[in-house]
Amino acid sequence: MHRQLAKILDSIVIYNNIYNYLEGQLKEEVCNGRGMDDEAGVGLLNPYAQTKVGNDTIFGWWARFQEAVASGADAVNGTIGALLEDDGSLAINQVVDAAIRQAPPVEIAAYAPLKGLPAFLDLAVTLALGENRTKLEQLGITTTATATPGGSGALYLAAANFANRGDKVLLRDRHWGPYKGFLNGCGLTYATYPLLPSKDSSIPYVDIAGFNSELEKLCQSQDKVMTWLNDPAHNPTGLSMTAEGRMALLDAIMESASRNENVGHTLLLDAAYHLYADEPHGWAETIAEALDNGMPWPENLLITISVSLSKSHTVYGLRTGALVSLHPDSAVTERIGTVMGVTGRQTWSAAPRIAQYTVSTMHADEQSGAAWAGERDRLRDLLVTRRNALNESCSKLGVPLNPTMDGFFAWIESDDPTALAEACAEQDVYLVPLTGGVRIGLCAVPLSQIPRVAEALANALA
Numbered sequence: 001m002h003r004q005l006a007k008i009l010d011s012i013v014i015y016n017n018i019y020n021y022l023e024g025q026l027k028e029e030v031c032n033g034r035g036m037d038d039e040a041g042v043g044l045l046n047p048y049a050q051t052k053v054g055n056d057t058i059f060g061w062w063a064r065f066q067e068a069v070a071s072g073a074d075a076v077n078g079t080i081g082a083l084l085e086d087d088g089s090l091a092i093n094q095v096v097d098a099a100i101r102q103a104p105p106v107e108i109a110a111y112a113p114l115k116g117l118p119a120f121l122d123l124a125v126t127l128a129l130g131e132n133r134t135k136l137e138q139l140g141i142t143t144t145a146t147a148t149p150g151g152s153g154a155l156y157l158a159a160a161n162f163a164n165r166g167d168k169v170l171l172r173d174r175h176w177g178p179y180k181g182f183l184n185g186c187g188l189t190y191a192t193y194p195l196l197p198s199k200d201s202s203i204p205y206v207d208i209a210g211f212n213s214e215l216e217k218l219c220q221s222q223d224k225v226m227t228w229l230n231d232p233a234h235n236p237t238g239l240s241m242t243a244e245g246r247m248a249l250l251d252a253i254m255e256s257a258s259r260n261e262n263v264g265h266t267l268l269l270d271a272a273y274h275l276y277a278d279e280p281h282g283w284a285e286t287i288a289e290a291l292d293n294g295m296p297w298p299e300n301l302l303i304t305i306s307v308s309l310s311k312s313h314t315v316y317g318l319r320t321g322a323l324v325s326l327h328p329d330s331a332v333t334e335r336i337g338t339v340m341g342v343t344g345r346q347t348w349s350a351a352p353r354i355a356q357y358t359v360s361t362m363h364a365d366e367q368s369g370a371a372w373a374g375e376r377d378r379l380r381d382l383l384v385t386r387r388n389a390l391n392e393s394c395s396k397l398g399v400p401l402n403p404t405m406d407g408f409f410a411w412i413e414s415d416d417p418t419a420l421a422e423a424c425a426e427q428d429v430y431l432v433p434l435t436g437g438v439r440i441g442l443c444a445v446p447l448s449q450i451p452r453v454a455e456a457l458a459n460a461l462a
């Protein structure tokens with residue numbers, strides 16, 4: 001009896017710690033989403049502001065998990081989108097943490113240059129392109145980078161500058177929920193194509209036919225088209241494209257740009273989780289290979305990469321990332337650098353300095369860079385073992401999990417995601433119902449509890 005009570009109390013302490021950590025992140029959603037009077041402030045808020053309503057789905061399901069723990073249930077937490085150790089504490093890259101604590105006071109207190117610290121901007125290009133950077137530069141590709149408050153800042157820069165107000169941006173039908181808000185805030189909406197191809201497609205994990213047909217429609221009605229692609233390690237499914245899929249998509253957008261020479265084409269690669277993927281720099285490799293094979297780069301095509309240090313360096317709260325753009329004409333990349341710098345200045349001023357300083361100093365030294373990679377590998381292994389266990393348990397039980405390879409999440413399609421998540425919650429397994437399916441936060445579920453996730457899904461589907 002005593003032991004059971006101690007176990008419950010321990011769980012409550014752990015989850016209270018997580019609660020405190022997430023409280024800041026979620027405060028806005030809670031205020032917006034719960035018990036607010038829709039009419040309040042109508043005379044003060046502009047019509048667009050009035051459309052902003054809280055989206056507390058993830059918080060709501062996480063709160064239910066907490067309540068279950070508090071009432072003594074042995075509940076499983078698949079709700080949170082941050083990497084947790086198997087004991088439920090926040091996973092932290094210890095090498096980054098130690099380096100931040102040693103930073104000189106001035107690197108904490110001072111502003112960064114408006115576009116970012118030069119050493120960080122250089123690092124951001126390497127983080128985006130990896131070992132293919134030199135080859136791409138030798139092939140004539142020029143780059144520019146702007147430091148941003150996280151990957152979210154980079155997405156905002158792209159939304160604000162690479163599309164005309166009123167345009168549609170092309171997304172896959174399963175995508176990270178906040179994309180809609182970034183786009184709407186810049187006067188944009190979106191069109192979608194399916195995440196996965198039909199069964200008879202020869203190219204796996206990307207619906208090239210759907211992509212082509214939506215892209216063509218947009219080219220008929222817009223003089224700029226932009227598409228956002230969260231690859232590798234897609235949120236919310238964990239899907240990563242293959243080399244063949246990447247080449248087919250690159251080919252498709254290059255071909256469209258050549259055919260529609262008066263339509264600007266921007267391919268944005270959202271690399272929020274790429275450093276945890278099996279092929280972190282697959283896109284740079286594919287681009288280099290295409291150029292090497294003589295693929296001509298149309299001047300109306302831009303490739304831009306949204307880099308985030310939040311997960312790769314576990315500095316979620318230090319708000320550090322970059323937008324890295326690639327084009328063969330240096331005049332174009334220079335101009336883009338200026339536009340992004342000015343947009344940042346007019347939106348958040350400069351991005352925070354401390355992680356720019358620490359991470360660029362750390363990666364400049366071979367030994368500390370290797371130590372970071374060691375820690376990153378340790379954290380990636382948490383995800384790999386949890387994912388392997390989930391795939392194995394699901395296939396044993398016949399649970400039709402979506403293909404999932406890398407990153408923080410796994411996914412199951414569902415016509416009624418809420419009913420599926422409710423049926424799992426009845427078995428004390430808490431997941432998040434989203435549009436078109438249920439997200440399984442592998443990043444949060446301890447390895448020992450993974451089989452329970454598969455069992456809950458199997459029972460729920462039965």
Ligand SMILES: Cc1ncc(COP(=O)(O)O)c(C=O)c1O
Pocket residue numbers: 081149150151152153176230235270272308309310311316320321
């Ligand atoms: C798909 C995706 N893109 C971008 C981001 C941006 O992350 P941040 O702004 O914390 O760097 C996230 C964070 O969860 C994400 O899941």
